[in-house]
Amino acid sequence: MTSTALTTLIAGRRRVGLLAVIGLSLACLLLAIVAIGQGAISIPPGRVAEILMARLTGDTTLLEGRDVLVVLNIRLPRVLLGLLVGAGLAVSGALMQGLFRNPLADPGLVGASSGAALAAAATIVLGDRFLAGTMMKLPFAALPMGAFCGGLVATLALYLIATRGGRTSVATMLLAGVALGALASALTGLLAFISDDRQLRDLTFWSLGSLGGASWTKLSAVAPIILPMLLLMPLLARGLNGLMLGEAEAYHLGIPVQRIKALAILFVALAVGASVASAGLVGFVGIVVPHLIRLSVGPDHRLLLPLSALGGAMLLVGADIVARLIVAPAELPIGIVTATIGAPFFLWLLLRRSSVLDV
């Protein structure tokens, strides 16, 4: 009975949703093109197109000069990284909110970001002392690899804590996540305390997030983690829709609840770990984008997940355009921009709706 009501609701919104997916995809593509065209160095759109086409066709004669380096080695990887990280974070948020059936859930709850932050802080502060030899060989890889592993370890620890007899309790995971998060931030604080001025400033800027320093190497490390997650996430949509009815009800509907939980947590750990490792802590995207989408098209995860991916990608790429243009030739940390652009918009959307918590 509840299930048929849900089906009717979903059917009614499907057409709107499909249009939204197409529309948002086009908007996202457009924004990405704008982002590749804009930057501190002004390059005429024709020249940008020429460089991109030359790269696609392998015509090396046109690939000369600083413009080429800027478009192909600075902006293009940066925009692609923004798309991936934004989509990954927003989908992670949607998965967490679905899994915990709680609109306040954010990807940070499964420990991935606090674990990654702790590991990154440890790399920044202790790296000079303990990694001296290895750091010299892999100077740029130590921090992202450390952050990624830190996120995975924290999530695995939470998963093991919350799983008894093959059954994961999301409530236990939520509470243990709060505890582990507190522990991780205390340890991060301890590292900040023993750090010197230089390390402290590095920590501060890292924790505000940035897409600066995107490169093909970085992208080739992040894409194999986030892309499969984006492609496979539709598999979870039906299960998460079922979970909205409650765990026991979903189980009786024949939904493999435990497998859904494990997969969703794995996806989030991987995507958040990769995002944090490549772009630092970019707040706000994971918690707010799924809300925005849910407010607009409703709670069906078959729409919510792909639309969140598009919304997150757009928010991050859009914020990055602002971050690198507004104070050019300097650059703002992107976390500042996502929150200052996103928060008022989100508040406006909340105020416009009367049934705010009816998500």
Added chain:
Amino acid sequence: MSGSRDQTAYSGLMRPNRRELTATALALLGLGGLAPLAPASAQTSERIVVAGGVITEVIYALGLQGRVVGVDSTSQFPADALKDKANIGYVRALSAEGVLSLKPTLVMLIDGAGPPDAVSLLNESGVKLARISDGLTPDGVVTKIAAIGAAIGAAAPAERLAAQTRARFDELAALRSGITKKRRVLFVLSLQNGRALVGGRNSSADGIIALAGGINVADAIEGYKPMTDEAIAAAAPEMVLMMRNSSAHNTTPEELFAMPSFSQTPAANGRRLVHMDGLYLLGFGPRTPMAARDLMAAIYPEAAIPALKTAAAP
């Protein structure tokens, strides 16, 4: 010559008086119309981007600012640097495209300029990079000045400035040797919620206190860290040193010495709180011997420490 004009202006700016500094900066701005006549800017098509306040300071002292197109946000001396040149942001949070957008022929980076990703992108772009190491000792400052000069192809004038700075440090050392009983100094970076963040061992504050012939009472602490109230009381500083705020309110002796941690210190008895311009004090560039001399005069007022004789030279 424009070079000597800049040099004079530079010397005039050495006193850490903000009003005077602003006035001089405004005067210099007024002279900006003459800039196209300046040989330094006409001689070369070099376009330098600087990340590191002390590098900017040395280039201005050499009168070669005409070659500079962009500076980082720590380049606050002389004040015109950030007014006249593009601001590339904080030295540790540079943007590769932002720097390249200024079409630099040379990018000068102080120790710790970054992030590493941005530096490696700059390196890939083929632009010439010059890395300058920082140092908190007289030798470090002298080497730094010479290295900056070598990097911009002004080795000879930079050597002269380095030698002059060395002479000032030597003169300072002579003054310092005249101090028989060293005083105990505490550098307070900030007082957030009554919690003192102090300059410990290996901090720039520690370096300048040593140059001024004082004893840093916080040398059990590494870098800039909070210090407990009891430890401050136990450290018994005879003088408290703080940075002068640019616009806002400076901590008054009344406020500072009313705090329980400071009220029982010898510094409280003599109401000895000194404010100095932060960049002048902690910059570790060519002005450092003068800054150390001024600090020495503040620590030992009764000794009537004379001005550095070489400081007046052009």
